[in-house]
Amino acid sequence: MNRRQKEKLIKAIFFVFALISVVILGLIVFSLFREGLPLFKKVNIYDFIFGLEWYPTADPPLFGIFTLIVASIIVTIFATLIAVPLGVLSAVYISEIAPQVIKEILKSSIELLAGLPSVVLGFFGMVVVAPWMQETFDLPTGLNIVNASVILAIMAIPTISSIAEDALYAVSREFKEASYALGATKFETITRVILPSALSGILTAVILGMSRAIGETMVVLMVAGGAAALPESIFDSVRPMPASIAAEMGEAPYRSAHYQALFATGIVLFFMTMAFNLIADYISNKFRQVGSGTL
Amino acid sequence: MGVNAIINVNDVNFYYGNFKALTDIKMDFKKNLVTALIGPSGCGKSTLLRLLNRMNDLIDGTKVEGEILFAGQNIYAPDVDPVEIRKKIGMVFQKPNPFPKTIYNNISYGPKLMWNLSKSDIDDLVEQSLKQAVLWDEVKDILNKSAMNLSGGQQQRLCIARALAMKPDVLLMDEPTSALDPISTAKIEELIDDLKKNYTIIIVTHNMQQAARISDETAFFYIGKLIEYNKTGKIFTKPDVQHTEDYITGRFG
Numbered sequence A: 001m002n003r004r005q006k007e008k009l010i011k012a013i014f015f016v017f018a019l020i021s022v023v024i025l026g027l028i029v030f031s032l033f034r035e036g037l038p039l040f041k042k043v044n045i046y047d048f049i050f051g052l053e054w055y056p057t058a059d060p061p062l063f064g065i066f067t068l069i070v071a072s073i074i075v076t077i078f079a080t081l082i083a084v085p086l087g088v089l090s091a092v093y094i095s096e097i098a099p100q101v102i103k104e105i106l107k108s109s110i111e112l113l114a115g116l117p118s119v120v121l122g123f124f125g126m127v128v129v130a131p132w133m134q135e136t137f138d139l140p141t142g143l144n145i146v147n148a149s150v151i152l153a154i155m156a157i158p159t160i161s162s163i164a165e166d167a168l169y170a171v172s173r174e175f176k177e178a179s180y181a182l183g184a185t186k187f188e189t190i191t192r193v194i195l196p197s198a199l200s201g202i203l204t205a206v207i208l209g210m211s212r213a214i215g216e217t218m219v220v221l222m223v224a225g226g227a228a229a230l231p232e233s234i235f236d237s238v239r240p241m242p243a244s245i246a247a248e249m250g251e252a253p254y255r256s257a258h259y260q261a262l263f264a265t266g267i268v269l270f271f272m273t274m275a276f277n278l279i280a281d282y283i284s285n286k287f288r289q290v291g292s293g294t295l
Numbered sequence B: 001m002g003v004n005a006i007i008n009v010n011d012v013n014f015y016y017g018n019f020k021a022l023t024d025i026k027m028d029f030k031k032n033l034v035t036a037l038i039g040p041s042g043c044g045k046s047t048l049l050r051l052l053n054r055m056n057d058l059i060d061g062t063k064v065e066g067e068i069l070f071a072g073q074n075i076y077a078p079d080v081d082p083v084e085i086r087k088k089i090g091m092v093f094q095k096p097n098p099f100p101k102t103i104y105n106n107i108s109y110g111p112k113l114m115w116n117l118s119k120s121d122i123d124d125l126v127e128q129s130l131k132q133a134v135l136w137d138e139v140k141d142i143l144n145k146s147a148m149n150l151s152g153g154q155q156q157r158l159c160i161a162r163a164l165a166m167k168p169d170v171l172l173m174d175e176p177t178s179a180l181d182p183i184s185t186a187k188i189e190e191l192i193d194d195l196k197k198n199y200t201i202i203i204v205t206h207n208m209q210q211a212a213r214i215s216d217e218t219a220f221f222y223i224g225k226l227i228e229y230n231k232t233g234k235i236f237t238k239p240d241v242q243h244t245e246d247y248i249t250g251r252f253g
């Protein structure tokens, strides 16, 4: 076999491996739709998405997932509000300010945080945060929006922090030197040169963090409380989509309407995360830094 | 201390960690002259230049011995804020490095940090700086376009304008034309000649003709030491040290 043939063969092998993941993705999406779409023969799509009542086992059953969608969106937004400042500021601190030793310690603790299984975090939310919150604020339950958002934020911080950190590192040294040479302080350089230059990367980090939060299942299953009702306060229990799917899938009879409704919920979730990822892609392409000198 | 010296370097040693990059440097830079620093790659020209506005502070593990006086004051004294020094001693880098901002904002960046200026003051300053850097005519209609779209030579003149907008006393230039074509280079050399009326310019260059053309004084360095420092005419016609002559005539690199 000569070299060209070898290279062709190697290319082909890589192509096959790359193809495998695409095929698997395709199969998953296909089965998601195959199991979920038949629901819409029984329930119309508008009632499904905007219906306020989720009584899948009542007679007749009601499949309205609006409260579930709202729950997912609310906990994601609150988690983002908590995680973005913490994640971005820690990234700035790690990449621009911290002395070497502290940098190493912080980086490994954030990596460790990323490595914590979600069930451990959920457990923490259940047995530590929930009772504390219930007592401190005198609530009927500590399993609620705030608790879920905090735990989801803890999960999203490592994602946001590490991607934002990469974006900050990628800001070319030349820009920083130019700023310092003009008599800018470190703080001025960070806020006026480094952060704006890294903006697209930071936005990407935020959106990927959000998509991590919206798809997270175990945490919301354990600490969101599970009430399928529109929340009136941030201390109300909610039932985000992944929690609903995980909790009910085991008891829904195979290919019943309930089973199909859960898959259809999965389809909605799939579109939402896909939207997040597309937005992240779009941002990172659109604002991609134009390189420095065009010499 | 020479009468018209603006910077005095007194017995300076400089270390990157354990590596001694400059040894016993003693020299004065005269006001309103162009001084060229020449020498083979790695001899410490950039290091010395960056010492003069404390840019080496940004590198971890560096150490300075001796003193550098700027207008009589030791810039390495403990109570001196490097930020203040950098406002008075501007710098232009080898590779043009405009910010990824508009042309206007590139120029106004430094002045906005330093002074409380009205919009019209800043407009004037931008125009004046760009005119000084002979870039105004080329960019006056695209001030709000990204500086990244300019050519390399235009970007470098923008960087000079950006430094000038701070109204510095001294302008440090580290091989400012090494990345540019001959026409842009000629423009920048002309510019330097013009600027020395109002500024003290210290320029690192590998181009012997350039040093001979634009500088009044020339310093030759070799492995971290100042070998010879004299009027440019003298250095390029009858240098005192054989080593200098060998370098200038290209007998060694």
Ligand SMILES: Nc1ncnc2c1ncn2[C@@H]1O[C@H](COP(=O)(O)OP(=O)(O)OP(=O)(O)O)[C@@H](O)[C@H]1O
Pocket: B016, B019, B021, B039, B040, B041, B042, B043, B044, B045, B046, B047, B048, B059
């Ligand atoms: N950040 C750094 N850390 C460690 N050593 C450095 C650093 N920067 C420069 N040096 C070393 O210091 C010496 C002088 O470097 P310097 O950049 O001042 O040389 P130069 O005369 O400007 O060379 P050139 O003409 O190639 O730009 C070299 O031996 C270089 O390897």
Ligand SMILES: [Mg+2]
Pocket: B045, B046, B047, B174, B204
């Ligand atoms: Mg150099």
